[in-house]
Amino acid sequence: MAELRAYAALLGGQWRSLMSYRASFLVEMITNIGGTALDLLAVLVIFRTTRTLAGFTLPEAVLMVSLSSCAFNLADFLVGNIDRLKTYVRTGMLDAVLVRPLGTLAQLVVMDLPLRKALRLALAVGVLVVALRFNDIDWTPARVVLVAVVPVAGAVFFGSIFVLSASLAFWWVDSGELGNAFTYGGRDFTAYPVPVYAGWFRAVFAYGLGFGFVSYQPALALLGRADPLGLPGWTGFVSPLVALAAAGIAALAWRSGIRHYRSTGS
Amino acid sequence: MDRLDARVPRISPHRPFRDSLATFAALSWSGFQRYITYRQATIAGSFTNIVFGFLRCYVLLAVAAGAVGGRPAGYDAAQLTTFVWVGQGLLTVVALWGWTELADRIRSGEVTADLLRPVHPVISYLAPDLGRALHALLFRFVPPVVVGLIFFDPYLPGRWFTVPLFALSVLLAVVGSMGVRFLVNATAYWLHDARGPIILWTLSAGLLAGLYFPLRFLPDWLAVTLWVATPFPGLLQTPLDVLIERDSTIVQVALVVLQACWAAVLLALCALVQRRAERRLVAQGG
Numbered sequence: 001m002a003e004l005r006a007y008a009a010l011l012g013g014q015w016r017s018l019m020s021y022r023a024s025f026l027v028e029m030i031t032n033i034g035g036t037a038l039d040l041l042a043v044l045v046i047f048r049t050t051r052t053l054a055g056f057t058l059p060e061a062v063l064m065v066s067l068s069s070c071a072f073n074l075a076d077f078l079v080g081n082i083d084r085l086k087t088y089v090r091t092g093m094l095d096a097v098l099v100r101p102l103g104t105l106a107q108l109v110v111m112d113l114p115l116r117k118a119l120r121l122a123l124a125v126g127v128l129v130v131a132l133r134f135n136d137i138d139w140t141p142a143r144v145v146l147v148a149v150v151p152v153a154g155a156v157f158f159g160s161i162f163v164l165s166a167s168l169a170f171w172w173v174d175s176g177e178l179g180n181a182f183t184y185g186g187r188d189f190t191a192y193p194v195p196v197y198a199g200w201f202r203a204v205f206a207y208g209l210g211f212g213f214v215s216y217q218p219a220l221a222l223l224g225r226a227d228p229l230g231l232p233g234w235t236g237f238v239s240p241l242v243a244l245a246a247a248g249i250a251a252l253a254w255r256s257g258i259r260h261y262r263s264t265g266s
Numbered sequence: 267m268d269r270l271d272a273r274v275p276r277i278s279p280h281r282p283f284r285d286s287l288a289t290f291a292a293l294s295w296s297g298f299q300r301y302i303t304y305r306q307a308t309i310a311g312s313f314t315n316i317v318f319g320f321l322r323c324y325v326l327l328a329v330a331a332g333a334v335g336g337r338p339a340g341y342d343a344a345q346l347t348t349f350v351w352v353g354q355g356l357l358t359v360v361a362l363w364g365w366t367e368l369a370d371r372i373r374s375g376e377v378t379a380d381l382l383r384p385v386h387p388v389i390s391y392l393a394p395d396l397g398r399a400l401h402a403l404l405f406r407f408v409p410p411v412v413v414g415l416i417f418f419d420p421y422l423p424g425r426w427f428t429v430p431l432f433a434l435s436v437l438l439a440v441v442g443s444m445g446v447r448f449l450v451n452a453t454a455y456w457l458h459d460a461r462g463p464i465i466l467w468t469l470s471a472g473l474l475a476g477l478y479f480p481l482r483f484l485p486d487w488l489a490v491t492l493w494v495a496t497p498f499p500g501l502l503q504t505p506l507d508v509l510i511e512r513d514s515t516i517v518q519v520a521l522v523v524l525q526a527c528w529a530a531v532l533l534a535l536c537a538l539v540q541r542r543a544e545r546r547l548v549a550q551g552g
Contacts, residue, residue, distance in 0.1 A: 027462025034469050042478045050332035174306035181317035188321045196328040201320050
């Protein structure tokens with residue numbers, strides 16, 4: 001109970017700091033919606049110049065981008081700010097977090113819960129609903145469950161990627177933008193059908209790192225389409241397993257990172 | 267003793283031009299040196315630029331493969347390849363993202379120290395920024411371009427004047443970008459916290475400068491409006507279109523002239539905003 005109160009106090013502090021710069025908060029909130037709209041806009045603009053992208057039509061592509069942005073925005077909202085860990089490590093602010101009798105990861109998340117990103121998530125879900133309407137989907141119980149599970153599994157997956165790339169700061173303080181290649185890069189990768197990419201790059205991102213199971217394979221399962229790349233139909237349903245595996249790896253990396261952490265001193 | 271005046275009009279009354287130039291060069295050099303120290307961040311950043319290069323390049327190549335005649339908006343596959351990889355390199359040269367130095371200094375009040383210096387505040391930010399751009403040109407521009415050359419089949423310019431014109435266009439893009447960033451940061455004089463405007467800039471910069479997709483993918487009327495009415499295409503799309511020779515020679519030169527006009531307008535606006543802000547600024551604390 002006392003712990004919950006402590007978290008609530010951290011959240012309340014954040015809320016007060018937001019409310020003291022109200023104009024800026026409002027602008028941030030509105031521009032954050034733009035962030036999600038942008039992914040969608042890019043897809044729409046691209047389909048102005050071509051009728052199909054790697055054999056997929058506009059509604060199919062929108063379904064993929066919306067699954068991807070639901071997953072990414074949910075993860076970004078909950079743990080996205082963990083990428084500021086490198087600043088905390090460099091300035092030694094992490095020490096203050098570690099001496100408190102609360103969970104480290106939970107504190108970092110609550111200390112900076114980006115309330116401004118909440119609307120973004122709502123927009124992503126809205127786009128997903130529209131995309132589901134515009135595609136001709138043969139609804140079976142399995143698909144209904146799938147469409148509810150996939151964004152959550154994807155969010156767990158992206159959240160793990162966020163934690164993993166942030167943990168890098170424990171070993172390499174100046175890792176800078178490196179993590180963005182996998183967090184935002186992953187978002188961009190999952191926004192398009194996998195056959196768009198080619199060669200070893202596709203193999204590494206889609207199957208090696210598992211980004212292919214966030215939106216592409218589940219979208220194929222929803223649409224009832226065979227994978228042009230030849231993966232069997234059941235791969236559309238494995239995204240929760242992929243997410244769990246990623247979460248396990250991320251938890252391990254985070255723990256050994258915390259143990260490895262030696263304060264920067266002052 | 268003469269009258270005391272906090273405003274020193276020039277550095278040396280005897281050789282004003284030469285000394286201003288020396289100051290400008292020294293400031294630029296300091297900007298260059300500062301970024302030289304961030305060696306690991308440079309490597310990490312280049313890696314990220316390269317990953318995004320692969321992502322964007324494959325998407326645009328798929329667009330070219332699907333488009334009628336294989337030429338979406340008049341670009342062929344090789345031109346799009348150059349567009350993506352050189353764009354990934356230029357991204358950091360023109361610093362399309364994240365520069366909050368001025369806003370931070372305004373919020374903390376440190377900006378008052380800038381006003382005491384015998385250099386115009388706009389110049390004192392422009393000069394180090396050019397140094398930063400030079401550093402980026404040497405260490406951030408080259409890696410993605412080399413990777414693009416190795417793994418893909420990019421378009422190489424054919425006209426003899428394209429490369430010098432591209433260089434000029436990049437310089438104007440850096441000046442223009444610095445102008446916009448200065449203006450965005452300067453909103454902190456009025457808002458105290460410029461985070462909102464900075465995010466708005468980050469978002470619109472990528473979209474309206476042509477990072478996410480070439481602006482010519484948009485309807486013609488919209489693309490032309492963007493080019494004429496906003497400085498954004500001049501930050502990235504113009505240098506890239508110049509390099510890949512998307513247009514005839516005349517249009518190619520006209521685009522750079524338009525870019526120069528915008529750079530001049532932006533610098534003038536910066537000076538104006540700075541003057542208004544100085545009247546507004548209240549140094550807090552004691």
